[in-house]
Amino acid sequence: MxxxxxxxxxxxxxxxxxxxxxxxxxxKRARGVYNQFSxxxxxxEHDTIALKQGNEYFDYYLKSLLLAAEIDINxxxxxxxxxxxxxxxxxxxxxxxxxxxxYTFRMFSQQRDFNARVAVILQGxxxxxxxxxxxxxxxxxxLDEDRS
Amino acid sequence: MKxxxxxxxxxxxxxxxxxxxxxxxxxxxxxxxxKLAERGHEIEVLTTCAKNHFTWENQFPPGPGRVGGVRVxxxxxxxRDTVTHQxxxxxxxxAKALTLDEEEAWLDNGVTSxxxxxxxxxxxxxxxxxxxxxxxxxxxxxGVAAVPEKAVLVPCLHNEPxxxxxxxxxxxxAARAVFFNTPGERDLAHSLFTIPREKSRVVGxxxxxxxxxxxxxxxxxxxxxxxxxxxxxxxxxxxxxPLLIEYFRLLQSIHDPAPQLDLVLxxxxxxxxxxxxxxxxIDAGFLEEQQKWNAYGAAWAFCQPSINESFSIVLxxxxxxxxxxxxxxxxxxxxxxxRLSGGGLWFRDYYEFEECVLYLLExxxxxxxxxxxxxxxxxxxxSWKAIIGKLETNLxxxxxxx
Numbered sequence: 001m002x003x004x005x006x007x008x009x010x011x012x013x014x015x016x017x018x019x020x021x022x023x024x025x026x027x028k029r030a031r032g033v034y035n036q037f038s039x040x041x042x043x044x045e046h047d048t049i050a051l052k053q054g055n056e057y058f059d060y061y062l063k064s065l066l067l068a069a070e071i072d073i074n075x076x077x078x079x080x081x082x083x084x085x086x087x088x089x090x091x092x093x094x095x096x097x098x099x100x101x102x103y104t105f106r107m108f109s110q111q112r113d114f115n116a117r118v119a120v121i122l123q124g125x126x127x128x129x130x131x132x133x134x135x136x137x138x139x140x141x142x143l144d145e146d147r148s
Numbered sequence: 149m150k151x152x153x154x155x156x157x158x159x160x161x162x163x164x165x166x167x168x169x170x171x172x173x174x175x176x177x178x179x180x181x182x183k184l185a186e187r188g189h190e191i192e193v194l195t196t197c198a199k200n201h202f203t204w205e206n207q208f209p210p211g212p213g214r215v216g217g218v219r220v221x222x223x224x225x226x227x228r229d230t231v232t233h234q235x236x237x238x239x240x241x242x243a244k245a246l247t248l249d250e251e252e253a254w255l256d257n258g259v260t261s262x263x264x265x266x267x268x269x270x271x272x273x274x275x276x277x278x279x280x281x282x283x284x285x286x287x288x289x290x291g292v293a294a295v296p297e298k299a300v301l302v303p304c305l306h307n308e309p310x311x312x313x314x315x316x317x318x319x320x321x322a323a324r325a326v327f328f329n330t331p332g333e334r335d336l337a338h339s340l341f342t343i344p345r346e347k348s349r350v351v352g353x354x355x356x357x358x359x360x361x362x363x364x365x366x367x368x369x370x371x372x373x374x375x376x377x378x379x380x381x382x383x384x385x386x387x388x389x390p391l392l393i394e395y396f397r398l399l400q401s402i403h404d405p406a407p408q409l410d411l412v413l414x415x416x417x418x419x420x421x422x423x424x425x426x427x428x429x430i431d432a433g434f435l436e437e438q439q440k441w442n443a444y445g446a447a448w449a450f451c452q453p454s455i456n457e458s459f460s461i462v463l464x465x466x467x468x469x470x471x472x473x474x475x476x477x478x479x480x481x482x483x484x485x486x487r488l489s490g491g492g493l494w495f496r497d498y499y500e501f502e503e504c505v506l507y508l509l510e511x512x513x514x515x516x517x518x519x520x521x522x523x524x525x526x527x528x529x530x531s532w533k534a535i536i537g538k539l540e541t542n543l544x545x546x547x548x549x550x
Contacts, residue, residue, distance in 0.1 A: 012490035012521045021503045034499060
């Protein structure tokens with residue numbers, strides 16, 4: 001059968017561009033540029049299938065989880081839908097938020113603590129089972145070799 | 149009219165036909181049927197009486213008729229047990245294990261038609277080949293099983309829970325040939341199932357621009373003054389439009405200085421824009437065809453954030469307007485389009501999305517060259533002339549090898 005799919009299009013090496021883009025992302029990450037912001041949602045894409053697809057995505061999600069564990073209580077915008085009283089409503093909400101901070105901070109700090117523990121435990125489990133799996137695979141390989 | 153042996157006798161089976169607001173697969177079947185009929189082949193479309201793809205109520209009268217110069221025969225949809233269908237579908241979505249019987253019950257309570265299957269069995273000698281699309285309908289599953297030797301499956305496969313079902317694997321294995329829309333879709337199928345190379349082919353649908361594109365007409369109508377990233381299509385969670393809006397909000401709120409860009413979203417479905425993001429996110433609503441092309445022409449770049457694409461016609465259309473693209477790395481189809489064409493970049497998280505946008509803003513010549521590379525890729529591989537040529541060659545070979 002005839003497939004005849006032509007891929008010879010002129011010139012842009014997008015793989016090279018993507019490598020450069022990823023290098024820039026890593027450099028920014030190393031400089032701590034992203035730490036200034038809580039980007040918990042930024043890596044949050046609802047797709048469980050991707051998790052099934054292999055270690056590459058699992059590692060990526062684990063990295064995202066570690067980044068997102070450090071939640072920031074101030075990372076949202078206080079806004080108002082009111083057309084005429086927008087400013088006073090926002091001011092009132094900000095005042096209430098400040099007054100409640102004494103109570104919410106307790107929950108917030110406990111949540112941060114919990115998140116950090118979950119993230120670290122998951123990372124530890126991944127390492128532990130990856131190591132165990134590698135040992136078992138080696139053992140199967142050596143048994144196969146012995147048998148043949 | 150062509151004469152034998154050049155003339156192909158084809159049946160095309162689709163759950164709906166010419167029923168308005170067509171999905172990608174239905175649109176593809178209609179376009180193929182009309183173009184092949186114009187070329188003098190003997191075409192019959194077999195479809196259901198359904199018009200609404202939510203209720204699947206029998207609204208068209210059953211029996212033969214003509215639509216756009218093509219003979220169309222309609223059959224009633226079987227009674228559907230929607231409760232059972234939904235119950236099994238929820239389990240599929242949760243990736244729970246199902247038996248083959250349960251999967252088949254799910255397909256049978258989706259959309260199928262005993263009348264159509266019976267007609268196919270009775271009349272199969274009248275057709276050289278029977279084309280079925282898309283893959284996740286009981287009609288396709290039962291139809292391919294009825295005439296496997298003549299069945300060409302056009303799956304329109306996505307990387308979704310339904311792709312992992314036993315019935316899907318059985319369907320791919322039963323069909324005599326499988327026609328994919330893109331190399332990316334073919335590679336996805338080959339990673340999921342064992343399909344002999346010789347039975348899978350990439351064909352797709354033709355994409356051609358209108359005679360004239362008038363970007364200013366679009367920007368004037370919507371009062372757009374800044375360059376913009378454009379999205380066209382269904383606006384819903386499944387297409388990842390909320391994610392695109394969120395990425396764009398982050399880009400505008402945390403990057404200093406904020407890029408001088410707007411985001412324009414066109415298509416059906418509501419969009420929710422959080423807080424101050426409303427200043428740079430523009431809802432263009434549903435655009436008629438010419439206006440959509442004007443928008444492609446006016447855009448700075450096109451973004452396709454969806455991971456559930458088997459073709460992405462809007463991405464190819466935007467390339468014909470010469471615009472660079474940004475796609476989600478987790479969609480094998482759009483990723484493969486970008487890799488093969490050199491017309492787009494891809495992101496797997498916000499950080500990469502931001503960097504792709506900044507990189508293209510810093511390198512306008514590269515952005516223009518990518519748009520041009522995309523255009524060339526579509527012209528070479530997805531013009532109607534190229535598509536019909538591939539269809540005729542492949543369908544002729546299937547018939548002659550039997």
